[in-house]
Amino acid sequence: MRTQVISTVNQPEAGTVLAAELIRKGELVAFPTETVYGLGANGLDEAAVLKIFAVKGRPNDNPLILHLSKKSEVRDLWDGVPRQAQPLMDNFWPGPLTLVFRRGARVPDVVTAGLDTVALRMPQNKTARALIQKAGVPIAAPSANLSGRPSPTKAAHVREDFEGKIPLILDGGPCRVGVESTVLSLAGRPTILRPGGITREMLEAVIGPVALADSVLAPLPDGQAALSPGMKHRHYAPAGRVRVVTGAPDKAAARILTLARQAQIEGLSCHIATTAQTKARYREWPHTLIGDRAKPETLCANLFAMLRETEADLILAEGIPFDDIGLAYMNRLLRAAGFDVESAE
Ligand code: TXA
Numbered sequence: 001m002r003t004q005v006i007s008t009v010n011q012p013e014a015g016t017v018l019a020a021e022l023i024r025k026g027e028l029v030a031f032p033t034e035t036v037y038g039l040g041a042n043g044l045d046e047a048a049v050l051k052i053f054a055v056k057g058r059p060n061d062n063p064l065i066l067h068l069s070k071k072s073e074v075r076d077l078w079d080g081v082p083r084q085a086q087p088l089m090d091n092f093w094p095g096p097l098t099l100v101f102r103r104g105a106r107v108p109d110v111v112t113a114g115l116d117t118v119a120l121r122m123p124q125n126k127t128a129r130a131l132i133q134k135a136g137v138p139i140a141a142p143s144a145n146l147s148g149r150p151s152p153t154k155a156a157h158v159r160e161d162f163e164g165k166i167p168l169i170l171d172g173g174p175c176r177v178g179v180e181s182t183v184l185s186l187a188g189r190p191t192i193l194r195p196g197g198i199t200r201e202m203l204e205a206v207i208g209p210v211a212l213a214d215s216v217l218a219p220l221p222d223g224q225a226a227l228s229p230g231m232k233h234r235h236y237a238p239a240g241r242v243r244v245v246t247g248a249p250d251k252a253a254a255r256i257l258t259l260a261r262q263a264q265i266e267g268l269s270c271h272i273a274t275t276a277q278t279k280a281r282y283r284e285w286p287h288t289l290i291g292d293r294a295k296p297e298t299l300c301a302n303l304f305a306m307l308r309e310t311e312a313d314l315i316l317a318e319g320i321p322f323d324d325i326g327l328a329y330m331n332r333l334l335r336a337a338g339f340d341v342e343s344a345e
């Protein structure tokens with residue numbers, strides 16, 4: 001199959017007529033969102049949704065998010081609507097917030113992987129919304145990466161994984177947020193299943209206390225059922241290993257330099273993910289500047305690209321505090337590292 005790539009950078013609606021047609025015919029289309037690229041299918045067409053699982057190599061117990069272009073499209077997709085739903089939708093939709101509800105009658109089993117809940121999100125990206133609106137159906141879409149690989153934040157990443165396997169990629173340029181949406185369950189007491197661009201602090205300002213699922217910052221103990229099935233599978237793995245060092249920037253940098261020298265003695269190639277505050281310390285080593293510790297959203301925006309584009313046996317990265325958007329960053333970084341983390345304090 002030939003994979004066509006259409007740029008929507010200066011024209012958000014370019015290619016969306018063709019993309020919507022493909023979706024309605026049961027085909028897969030990759031499209032930009034403000035978080036990461038999605039791999040979309042008609043969310044009401046079971047056969048089309050099954051193609052997503054096949055092409056990604058995704059475990060079939062991991063449910064998908066349904067993407068909407070208007071708030072009114074939640075009708076028939078949810079049930080037993082909790083009181084927090086409306087204020088959250090008013091404040092954060094469109095945007096990087098996915099809400100989990102009791103599922104409505106119209107949602108096929110394949111989308112929810114048999115769960116009695118459904119995840120809904122209205123993205124902010126104009127191309128994404130134009131596509132959903134033209135398709136006229138909710139679009140089921142996971143991140144557009146092979147299962148286990150870092151999520152794609154550029155169209156080139158999608159091509160790397162799916163060239164020749166899907167008919168169309170809409171190229172909207174680099175994604176603004178760079179980590180996937182916050183997943184908040186409203187099926188019981190409000191609980192963050194996956195941190196993202198909408199922070200716990202922002203949610204609490206609107207609905208009061210919000211819990212954090214245990215899986216957000218720790219590996220799940222063997223045998224424990226995940227609230228969000230996606231959290232139990234290996235994630236974001238680059239080609240080599242990733243090791244994280246937490247602590248004050250100076251101390252973390254000193255420890256990272258020691259680890260880099262050790263790796264060199266062992267004959268391993270090593271690459272350092274640097275920040276504006278510490279990059280001068282690492283100038284003798286191969287490195288990538290990923291952002292500014294004082295603006296953790298810049299770290300989020302560049303993390304997945306760094307993981308994908310770096311070829312080294314070992315990637316060393318600094319950990320940052322878990323507050324605000326730092327929680328989303330550390331959630332992804334620790335998973336990429338398989339929780340190989342130490343403190344330099
Ligand atoms: O930003 C995003 O959310 C991107 C863009 C494309 O929208 N999508 C995305 O999808 O990251 P995916 O499939 O890679 O991650 C969806 C996460 C998974 O961890 C999945 O387990 C969880 O959401 N999820 C989906 N439906 C759920 C449900 N009913 N209950 C609990 N967790 C659910």
Ligand code: MG
Nearest residue numbers: 142143151180
């Ligand atoms: Mg994913």
